[in-house]
Amino acid sequence: MKLTQTHIEELYKFTKKHYVEYYDVQTELVDHLANDIETICLANPKLSFDDARDTSFKKFGIFGFMDVVEQKQSQMTKKYFKIILNFAKEWFKLPKIILTALLFIGFYQLQNTPNAYTIYSTVFGFIFLAQVILTIINARKLKKEFKITKRKWLFKNIINVQGLIYAAFISIYSFQYLFPNNTKDFLLMGDFRKAFSAFFITFLVIFGYITLVVIPKKAEELLEETYPEYKLI
Structure with a gap:
């Protein structure tokens, strides 16, 4: 799956929904998620965008993006x-x-x-x-x-x-x-x-x-x- 601009915008909304308020941090996370989602979909083409996104998000652990925000x-x-x-x-x-x-x-x-x-x-x-x-x-x-x-x-x-x-x-x-x-x-x-x-x-x-x-x-x-x-x- 090649992500569209609509998908990218959805990822920005997704990071904001998960308490990432700064645009620069959102951008880094969106870039990471987009690349990971494409890799996940390449391995499993039948997977929907939302399912691939959630699979990628789970890799961040129970605290979600919190650790990434703190590191940044x-x-x-x-x-x-x-x-x-x-x-x-x-x-x-x-x-x-x-x-x-x-x-x-x-x-x-x-x-x-x-x-x-x-x-x-x-x-x-x-x-x-x-x-x-x-x-x-x-x-x-x-x-x-x-x-x-x-x-x-x-x-x-x-x-x-x-x-x-x-x-x-x-x-x-x-x-x-x-x-x-x-x-x-x-x-x-x-x-x-x-x-x-x-x-x-x-x-x-x-x-x-x-x-x-x-x-x-x-x-x-x-x-x-x-x-x-x-x-x-």
Whole structure:
């Protein structure tokens, strides 16, 4: 059996019915199902399309497409943080390394002032709040876009929503567990811990800049690199 466009459309509906909401994941599954159905029908020509489809679907086990979705989610999340890492590496090359060094020295020297804890807290709070606000704004934009295109893209969702949630969680976790929680203990830190604190807050400032400014600006470019078909929309 050679599958028709109608069959392909039915497979898209089938994956959506089984809780696969992202178009890119649906496309991968439809491609797999289509090839498998043709193979199954080649071995048993009398089998109907629906029966061949159900036979193929059973191969995914009792959890259906869930494992595939989770694997794709993990893969795209790793891709997102790899992109962040690649952008972060640029801050350790000229000329940005000069600004990085100045940030580190500034935060290190700042720890000797009475207001150091307040300033550190403000920086963390600003990054965290900005990530939360941008997450809400982007989530609303994606919702409006879905109403028009009827398509959701997993990597686009990670760039605009999930990635920012992860970033916000990392920021607040770092502040709560890696730094003293009061002004007195902050001022009493030893030289090594001061250097570590200065390094880490410098990293988080760069991390926040990349997630809040750099990646959103390059989002369309990154999406087109990930999905060649995205250019056609």
